[in-house]
Amino acid sequence: xxxxxxNSEALNIQEGKTATLTCNYxxxxxxYLQWYRQDPGRGPVFLLLIRENEKEKRKERLKVTFDTTxxxxxxxxxxxxxxxxxxxxxxxxxxxxxSFGAGTTVTVRA
Amino acid sequence: xxxxxxTPRNRITKTGKRIMLECSQTKxxxRMYWYRQDPGLGLQLIxxxxxxxxxxxxxxxDGYSVSRQAQAKFSLxxxxxxxxxxxxxxxxxxxxxxTEAFFxxxxxxxxx
Numbered sequence: 758x759x760x761x762x763x764n765s766e767a768l769n770i771q772e773g774k775t776a777t778l779t780c781n782y783x784x785x786x787x788x789y790l791q792w793y794r795q796d797p798g799r800g801p802v803f804l805l806l807i808r809e810n811e812k813e814k815r816k817e818r819l820k821v822t823f824d825t826t827x828x829x830x831x832x833x834x835x836x837x838x839x840x841x842x843x844x845x846x847x848x849x850x851x852x853x854x855x856s857f858g859a860g861t862t863v864t865v866r867a
Numbered sequence: 868x869x870x871x872x873x874t875p876r877n878r879i880t881k882t883g884k885r886i887m888l889e890c891s892q893t894k895x896x897x898r899m900y901w902y903r904q905d906p907g908l909g910l911q912l913i914x915x916x917x918x919x920x921x922x923x924x925x926x927x928x929d930g931y932s933v934s935r936q937a938q939a940k941f942s943l944x945x946x947x948x949x950x951x952x953x954x955x956x957x958x959x960x961x962x963x964x965x966t967e968a969f970f971x972x973x974x975x976x977x978x979x
Contacts, residue, residue, distance in 0.1 A: 800970030859909030
């Protein structure tokens with residue numbers, strides 16, 4: 758069966774440090790992978806999309822890598838700030854529909 | 868106004884009652900989704916629709932039904948609500964298969 762797995766444990770980091778989140782998938786052959794941010798009680802908000810032929814993508818302090826051989830994407834938040842505290846979800850298109858991982862909750866301490 | 872609007876935002880209903888959650892969008896997208904979110908389980912897909920005449924079951928469709936009344940409207944119904952359907956429900960839209968999804972604000976449903 759198809760699975761999308763993210764770090765199951767919450768991530769607590771000090772302000773200014775880099776947070777690294779992992780998204781692993783099985784039985785998908787995605788042409789792209791997406792990352793979303795979700796704040797408590799609110800809908801997810803799109804952050805980045807990376808295609809299979811792109812090894813790395815950046816947006817401001819965010820960096821995403823995509824390794825189709827390892828079937829893994831890494832999501833980095835550099836120079837983290839308390840405002841980055843949220844749950845981050847990865848998403849893949851499988852069987853024509855968009856499916857999400859369970860998310861990793863990040864808390865940045867001031 | 869939000870691009871994707873869900874109503875109601877909060878609802879408490881009794882076991883056995885029929886309830887409808889509504890979603891409307893102004894994005895002009897053909898693809899619409901209903902997800903359920905429980906703590907620690909992430910977003911689980913209930914139903915999805917790629918146009919008005921195309922309705923598909925997701926991972927957890929049992930106990931739910933949907934109606935795509937128009938391109939802009941996609942409703943989710945619980946025919947006979949049960950307590951384990953207590954959850955946060957999200958509607959989402961997407962223009963194409965490799966584009967970003969836009970989510971509504973969510974509906975918090977409690978079945979007592």
